[in-house]
Amino acid sequence: MNDTPLYAVFGNPVAHSKSPQIHAGFAEQLRDPVRYDARLVPVDDFHGHWRAFLNEGGRGANVTVPFKQQAATLADQLSERARQAGAVNTLVVTENGEVIGDNTDGAGLLLDLKRLEAPLTGARILVLGAGGAVRGVLEPLLETGPSEIVVANRTVEKATALAALFDAQGRLRGCSLDAIKGTFDLVINATSASLAGALPPLPEMLFNEGALAYDMMYGAVPTVFLQWAQRHDVRCVDGLGMLVGQAAESWYQWRGTRPETTPILEALRADLC
Template structure:
């Protein structure tokens, strides 16, 4: 009797990862009994642990901090979205035995935003931050056809460089936090400030009527950014749904089926509380 297909999440640290719980939920929901394990790789030998995993019959993996750039180097080829992001969070062993590096962050964000019925087409979108997380989500956001997308960052050069890279139709602009002008239908916080309990210097005139404030970070309590946004009476959502969404996209790349993220998200939210 053959064993169930083997998948994993690689990271250092990795014990905190919710990926095993999420994928166990997908497996049960879809009656597709895969094995999915957390794998702690040493910071100086992720490639060796990946090769050992493949020798065990591993079919694919999620990759988290600090191995996303190394995962890109391990892949035989990269998906378009992994190339755009400059980082890989999903490794896929294809039918030809080649390792494909993918990035599902942008797809996960869009899946969650659509679940929330967020303003996208024709909307004015502001993205706070210009790091790797932003690079992975800009193209999917632009494909949703907003009327304008502004990238604001503490280091202005990073924001303008990203804007120039992704601006094809004159819809993308980069600026510093102090240079943000106008009101927005959707504001996405992708800075690391939430981790430090800090708020970027933002104007009080940020949100249009009916706007959505979205923080890629999540926790039991609202982030500082969401606490601030709540004072303006706008709808506020954290990034837990994005986490489940990017996992669902990874699952689809591996297994060819699309899980329903709603019950998994509800279970994770209950655990946080």
């Protein structure tokens, strides 16, 4: 019998996932051996594969598309940030067998932004998009004390609905992409446009001096959004650090220790190049 703690990432597709490499790096760094594998799950049998995983002794899992909402339904408890996000990307099995659903995306983003010494407290922040990824990061961003967060989306109703949901003393508002006004210290692209190689319609005057442009997507070359931002002479960063950060938060939920993310991020970056 293998007593090494068992973890996995569930998804469809999942072969591209960097989670096994990231968690192998954490295990080596912390000298805490675990088994961690990628599991391709049929879209109509997530619950069955989760039960089989538990029968193997599974202690926790990461969950990626298209199962984040389904993962929330099988958890015995949801963390507050999972409730806010409306989705689960981390499942934790407690010693008594209870399953807790968590969402570590916001914590991962904040960990990376703090690593980058991004403007946060007192800053004016623009978030592009109003999908599930944005739901998971608004509360953590608000907790850093910005002067204002503007959520801009092609469908304005989605942006204003999110602003109403997370309303915090008037520091959060929603608008359409063509109604963006003023300049910002931090601009986060959370739209799916990067996946399609497209650029959201944005005003040319968008960045304050010393601003940071951050795209939640990542790749071997800068996204179209980051290429556009580079022409405006601002610091540009992709979302690879957020990926490592949310994984580090998952590891902490499972193992109670906090990995150092920089060496893992550097190794992943080198593999992309």
